[in-house]
Amino acid sequence: MELARCCRERFSSSWAALAETFDVNEADMASFLEYAAIFLSNIGNYYGSGDQKFWPEMHKKSLKAIALASDRATALFSSIARSMFSPQPSSLGYPTEQTQSAYYPGEVPISLDEVAYVSQTMEGHGIHPENTRIRKIHEEDQIIFEVLQASVETADSVKVLNVRDPKGSIRIVKGDHSEELERICAHLRSAAQYAANPRQKKVLEQYHQSFRTGDLEIYKESQKTWIRDTAPSVENIFGFVEPYRDPFGSRAEFEGVVAIANREETAVLTTLVEQSSNIMKQLPWTEGFSENDGKGPFEKALFEAPDFSSIHALAYCSSIVFGGINLPNYNDIRQEHGFKNVIIANRMSAESNEADPSPFVHTSEAAMFQKHRYHAYYIWVVLHELLGHDTGRMMTEEHGKFSFDVEHPPRNPLTEAPISSWYRQGQTWTGVFGDLATTVDECRAELVGAYLMDNLELLALFGYTSHSEIKAQDLTYNIYVQLGVDGLRGLQNFNVHSGKWGQAHSRAHFAMLKCLLQDGDGFMTVHCNSEANEIKVSVDRSRIQANGKAALRGMLLRLHMYRCTADVKNCRQYYEDLSKVDGHYLEWRRVVLAQKQPEWVFVQANTFLDGEEVYLKEYEATPEGLIQSWSEREI
8 A cells, every 4th residue: 555655646656657667577567466456355465265375476676676665665565575475374274384363463373272262261251252363472481361352442451361270361452453443433433424314323333332442242232233224225234244264263354345225136135035934945954844834843933034135335345255145143133133134246246257267167068157157146145145044943952941842852854863962051053063163054055055046936036937038947057067166166275284174165165066976976077187287067957956956955954953953073074074175186176276267356446525425436447446446545
């Protein structure tokens, strides 16, 4: 951003003039601009999808020369040059020589067991983890864990937990990211003046209070208010929301979204919501049960219809721009107050880009696959958000009360015997399943969406029938090819050295591919030509119903039942085996990496006030345009 400022003020926004002044060749300048655009789009130098490091593909001396544009740029370059150009740590994870995580900063490495100890202690004191980081230090031969809590406010004294515990004492230190949150709060105060109704104003005020104090109970109250603000013309999402980048799976990334609703697209989604209860009865865990209106004991008695909107993002600041969002992530709020689903329509439209064909589809099918891709992908994401994340009933025990008949436990369709496990007092889905929770949850949601993609009545809601230009059967076929494509692409986010997956969705997609190959009786095949560095997926259209859907059914039923009954032992054994990358899958990974395509970056518009008028400024779809859009946001 400092270089962008210099370019604007000293060189009339001409990067070429800046390069010429400091004798930097055109290729190195182009590489720098591309790196800067990717960096800004991923909010850092690790890809949001995959958590793998990237660095400038240019001569270090050229970047050093560019940095001479200002004293501040020179100082910044000197402080980061070594780590910027170093290939290590190559990925995100618990701090080692090969991995790093900003959630666990400091010179003293912290272990998984220590993170678990601090997290459990925080939970015991009612402190939520989403807006915290943990720093381990040694102080007078004692181990101290500093829990850095994001807030504008700082404190002269710190709150100390577990003073005498031999594992180490824990301090709560407020004021992490104080400067950044102060700026956010200032803008929230300004935005509150333009809220459309008292409820929206209250949401913004609760955001402000939570960010200022660091109190996530206030943030949870904001989510309850936000849920009740149904069908707004302008939608927003702010806060420490998604935990995908935390290797422990609980500390969250701050994100912000402002979007405009599309009434016509939302009307179709509303029709789907109204029919959801009937569609749910087609899911495999309802089979063979007559109780609960045919949905069985492992599904909610009443499906609380959520607010489901199609929105177009005006600004989306996060390391990943998702096509669909289901919030809030707090299960107690979801069960007692509900939730919202949104589809980011202008993000979804990128799937239809004909200039971006998949290298894993046979050439003879590539054009048709790309033609149908957006249409199939859109419905898949809709089903993922609505019925993937919003179905299922946990078997729980709270204060001696059970959510099921403990004297006559329901039959587990996996074993045909009564269930033998459930969530005990104080246990939660994320607490029991730990590092598996996020990826299993995403995998289950993806499976629900794919499993329902042959439902002709459902597809007709979106205008796809046997007589439409794009036929319903074509979308069913396309989604199974997409499952193969996504499974192969997911391999690029597996770290061979650490044996870890860099992204929850990628692990889920590979596990689904492996399931279809192992249990689909040959309906799907993958052909790998190592010499040519080519790998293609094929699907036998005539066997989708008999073999493909049957394979998905088995996997979906397993994950659902493991989740409902807190059966983490069997889930871990099944899922870790299914997502294991070894043998010929390692060669597939090598070929996939050889075919790797450039990561998408999204150029976003800005709004400006001219007196009382708001005007929209858009930018060229180039690295320079993307950098300019960030610079003019005064980041």
